[in-house]
């Protein structure tokens with residue numbers, strides 16, 4: 001059996017949308033906003049899923065874009081983020097929301113540089129966080145778990161990626177990994193793909209044409225007003241355009257041959273392909 005490529009059969013993007021619409025899905029977000037940024041187009045394409053829960057891990061934070069909000073401190077910022085999450089759940093018709101309540105990197109003493117260059121293994125929060133994620137995955141009864149691939153190496157994203165890999169090992173759920181945005185948009189595409197294959201051991205699972213719902217995705221990003229600026233939206237859309245610009249089977253399947261925006265998800269490489 002060879003290494004799967006994007007040229008998988010039968011419009012995998014549409015099959016994935018149907019799976020999320022009809023099945024039981026757990027959407028795992030390191031921070032409030034990551035799911036909206038990274039796979040919000042897929043969720044908009046799904047419409048109203050039957051059973052989808054948003055699980056956000058690092059929900060306490062001292063960071064916000066507006067300076068006034070930043071000065072208000074962690075309690076006020078964390079409450080604002082919760083409001084944004086609940087609004088996003090309503091917008092996307094998600095049936096559940098679970099906040100795990102861990103302190104994000106800004107509250108654990110990392111600065112901007114350290115949070116994208118530190119190893120996850122040494123972080124003191126790791127054990128408790130992995131246990132909490134494993135419990136949540138088990139309790140969700142999800143048949144699909146959608147989690148970060150940790151593109152960009154943010155320590156909170158690495159921790160959640162590792163926790164989900166551990167939690168789904170040997171279980172019945174299909175684990176898929178989204179490309180973390182806007183981080184993925186800040187690197188060369190070839191570097192992103194090489195990292196996902198070689199460092200994470202992932203292979204392409206599906207590309208999703210989000211051209212028809214891209215405005216809805218952007219609306220979802222701006223729900224997170226405490227964190228979203230225009231530059232973040234631009235980087236996200238630039239990535240969506242560049243991955244849509246190659247020859248892709250889902251564009252041909254749509255009959256238009258002109259997919260303008262896309263998102264991708266990856267899966268763990270089968271042992272035989274490693």
Ligand SMILES: [Zn+2]
Pocket residue numbers: 030031034154156157
């Ligand atoms: Zn994040």
